[in-house]
Amino acid sequence: MDFDEIIDRHGTHSMKWDRMEALYGVPAADGLAMWVADMDFRPPACVTEAVRRMADHGIYGYFGDDTAYLEAIRWWLAERHGWQVAPEWILTTHGLVNGTGMCVDTWTAPGDGVVLFTPVYHAFAKVIRAAGREVVECEMPIEDGRYVLDIAAWDAQMTGRERMVILCSPHNPGGRVWSREELRAVADFAARHDLILVSDEIHQDLVFPGAPRHVPMPVAAPEALDRMVVMNATTKTFNIAGAHLGNVIVPDERLRADLAQRMLGLGISPNSFGLHMATAAYSPEGAAWVDALMAYVDGNRKVFDATVAEIPGLASMPLEATYLAWVDFSGTGMSREDFTARVEQGARIAANHGPTFGTGGESWLRFNLAMPRARVEEAAARLADAFSDLQ
Numbered sequence: 001m002d003f004d005e006i007i008d009r010h011g012t013h014s015m016k017w018d019r020m021e022a023l024y025g026v027p028a029a030d031g032l033a034m035w036v037a038d039m040d041f042r043p044p045a046c047v048t049e050a051v052r053r054m055a056d057h058g059i060y061g062y063f064g065d066d067t068a069y070l071e072a073i074r075w076w077l078a079e080r081h082g083w084q085v086a087p088e089w090i091l092t093t094h095g096l097v098n099g100t101g102m103c104v105d106t107w108t109a110p111g112d113g114v115v116l117f118t119p120v121y122h123a124f125a126k127v128i129r130a131a132g133r134e135v136v137e138c139e140m141p142i143e144d145g146r147y148v149l150d151i152a153a154w155d156a157q158m159t160g161r162e163r164m165v166i167l168c169s170p171h172n173p174g175g176r177v178w179s180r181e182e183l184r185a186v187a188d189f190a191a192r193h194d195l196i197l198v199s200d201e202i203h204q205d206l207v208f209p210g211a212p213r214h215v216p217m218p219v220a221a222p223e224a225l226d227r228m229v230v231m232n233a234t235t236k237t238f239n240i241a242g243a244h245l246g247n248v249i250v251p252d253e254r255l256r257a258d259l260a261q262r263m264l265g266l267g268i269s270p271n272s273f274g275l276h277m278a279t280a281a282y283s284p285e286g287a288a289w290v291d292a293l294m295a296y297v298d299g300n301r302k303v304f305d306a307t308v309a310e311i312p313g314l315a316s317m318p319l320e321a322t323y324l325a326w327v328d329f330s331g332t333g334m335s336r337e338d339f340t341a342r343v344e345q346g347a348r349i350a351a352n353h354g355p356t357f358g359t360g361g362e363s364w365l366r367f368n369l370a371m372p373r374a375r376v377e378e379a380a381a382r383l384a385d386a387f388s389d390l391q
């Protein structure tokens with residue numbers, strides 16, 4: 001677990017590093033890739049070993065018998081999150097963007113509304129719109145520097161055309177771990193408006209030491225199981241996003257049959273490399289690795305936030321979870337083009353643009369902190385330099 005090791009990812013078909021220059025104009029040679037949410041760390045050794053065993057065996061045929069894989073997921077959710085799942089509730093999709101698409105496709109029709117609490121993970125809106133459904137944006141207010149829910153305002157916004165709500169829990173990009181009360185309020189909102197409730201919990205394991213515990217939606221609101229889908233994955237937690245798999249967990253038998261039928265119709269079946277990696281990851285060794293990871297990223301966050309706090313006009317939202325810093329530039333009084341140019345051309349950092357996260361994201365950038373400490377220090381120093389005239 002040497003999180004300090006700098007591993008060169010250039011020329012490895014890495015989206016984050018090898019597409020940076022084309023997408024952000026940040027030079028590949030000395031730019032810092034702080035955008036898409038994967039990490040510059042190797043996964044735990046148990047995962048690498050699982051891939052090596054498979055590669056060494058040398059035959060890559062169809063996968064059969066997912067008993068160990070499902071048991072690993074069951075164990076992880078019980079052990080780490082206090083949620084008891086039955087193995088048959090678990091469906092495996094090609095990642096959770098695919099999972100989101102499958103949910104939208106299964107339970108909504110073209111023209112229906114899908115509710116998002118914005119700003120939120122950008123792929124939700126992309127998938128909803130590409131499927132010809134309407135994104136219904138409910139903007140989250142900020143109180144005491146962090147996002148809160150404004151259910152009363154959102155109740156008034158509903159028109160009756162909405163069919164689904166997607167919650168990001170913990171929240172990307174705000175880094176909130178929602179409380180039990182907040183989760184129950186979302187479940188009540190879904191019930192009042194007769195919405196399918198999709199809870200994307202891909203960041204469930206990435207909670208900082210000392211922050212409140214993540215509560216799975218079904219633990220907070222068991223009375224809403226008949227309208228609930230929970231999505232989680234090994235991919236974000238263990239940095240194996242290229243394995244492209246995710247758990248779509250549907251406790252309700254009728255809903256599960258709907259989704260299974262849709263997946264059957266599209267011929268969706270899992271990739272064996274992903275299943276081997278996930279089975280190895282959801283283990284005591286994987287758990288110890290995640291604990292060490294979050295302690296390390298906590299250090300990165302402190303370094304980054306301390307510098308940001310000294311730049312007049314910049315404010316980093318205090319994170320409870322995720323490795324994604326969410327920074328507001330509105331206090332600089334600069335236009336979006338100006339502050340973005342200072343970050344991209346001045347500091348040579350690629351960070352996600354706030355408006356892609358929907359209403360409320362206009363003056364923000366999202367920085368990925370899952371990299372060796374030396375790189376985070378370099379990024380912080382470059383930012384301070386790029387905005388030094390404001391000091």
Ligand SMILES: Cc1ncc(COP(=O)(O)O)c(C=O)c1O
Binds near residue numbers: 241
């Ligand atoms: C909330 C959320 N859901 C889904 C994903 C991506 O899921 P996948 O890579 O499994 O498609 C991300 C990636 O950052 C995310 O933040």
